Amino acid sequence: MGRSPCCAKEGMNRGAWTAHEDKVLTEYIKLHGEGRWRNLPKNAGLNRCGKSCRLRWLNYLRPDIKRGNISPDEEELIIRLHKLLGNRWSLIAGRLPGRTDNEIKNYWNTNLGKKVHDHQQQGSASDLKHHKNGEPNSKKAKMMDMAAASSHVVRTKAAKCTKVFINPHPHKIPLGHNHQHYNEETNAGGLMFDDKPAAMDDDHINRTRSFSSFSNINADQENSTSDFLVDFDMDEISLANLLNSDFPEINHDDLNHISSDNVMSRCVDETAQFFSEGMLQHW
DNA sequence: AAGAGGGGCAACCGCTCCTCT
DNA sequence: GAGAGGAGCGGTTGCCCCTCT
Numbered sequence: 001m002g003r004s005p006c007c008a009k010e011g012m013n014r015g016a017w018t019a020h021e022d023k024v025l026t027e028y029i030k031l032h033g034e035g036r037w038r039n040l041p042k043n044a045g046l047n048r049c050g051k052s053c054r055l056r057w058l059n060y061l062r063p064d065i066k067r068g069n070i071s072p073d074e075e076e077l078i079i080r081l082h083k084l085l086g087n088r089w090s091l092i093a094g095r096l097p098g099r100t101d102n103e104i105k106n107y108w109n110t111n112l113g114k115k116v117h118d119h120q121q122q123g124s125a126s127d128l129k130h131h132k133n134g135e136p137n138s139k140k141a142k143m144m145d146m147a148a149a150s151s152h153v154v155r156t157k158a159a160k161c162t163k164v165f166i167n168p169h170p171h172k173i174p175l176g177h178n179h180q181h182y183n184e185e186t187n188a189g190g191l192m193f194d195d196k197p198a199a200m201d202d203d204h205i206n207r208t209r210s211f212s213s214f215s216n217i218n219a220d221q222e223n224s225t226s227d228f229l230v231d232f233d234m235d236e237i238s239l240a241n242l243l244n245s246d247f248p249e250i251n252h253d254d255l256n257h258i259s260s261d262n263v264m265s266r267c268v269d270e271t272a273q274f275f276s277e278g279m280l281q282h283w
Numbered sequence: 284a285a286g287a288g289g290g291g292c293a294a295c296c297g298c299t300c301c302t303c304t
Numbered sequence: 305g306a307g308a309g310g311a312g313c314g315g316t317t318g319c320c321c322c323t324c325t
Binding site: 015016035036037038050051054058087088089090101102105 | 309310311312313314315318319320
């Protein structure tokens, strides 16, 4: 299936973006919104590839971007999510408001990856000490232990999700499936796609929509437990809650043999394992 | 003071998936 | 159903800056 290159490479600006280019792109997107990246450079008068524009906007120019100063909580969350999801940077970034996949990927490669690796080497020698009393010495050590066991990473199915599934019977939504954005207190059974709360940005809406499509693929046997993590809202669930919970190891044999008949109940059970009872009640 | 080496990070590349016709 | 285009993702590259010698 041949296809034309996304842009003519000859004559295109490459490399670092200038302040002027940033300004042009920002103003164009403010005026016309995101999307149609392929035509954007031409329409905006930028001598850049559309993909380059998209990347620049998503990673640096968006107004809600947080840069640098990754907090210890965020760091621990990244480790946990990486343990669960592997190198699914976009999913991990989606759980950290204001953070981009590129930033997290870089942060992992330059900081966390090394830390985890170092700890893995040290840990193998000191595991016995750590667990002598039944528990690791510290929360941090526990975190590193989990992250180090990267062989247990669950690979979610890569999917671009644009379809929205709205459950006609929201009260029947099983625990662990759509409850992430089914807030009983504020949205009595209604998904929040149209009534956008003031505190909710477009990105959140997009993520919510994205996750909704996962609910549409319950027959997909590959859709393992980790998919249920794709859209819990970090604004609703504090980092502390998440960090205080434990992610048990996942039995991949189990995941591979979930039948379509019991996939839902399994997912509910497994989701419950991932999060503390308190967190589930909070949802 | 200057060159070498390494680390961090922004940007690019290629692949994959989804949608549309 | 097949092909083409649009968009997103993860891996990799290359530049810049800082530190070390």
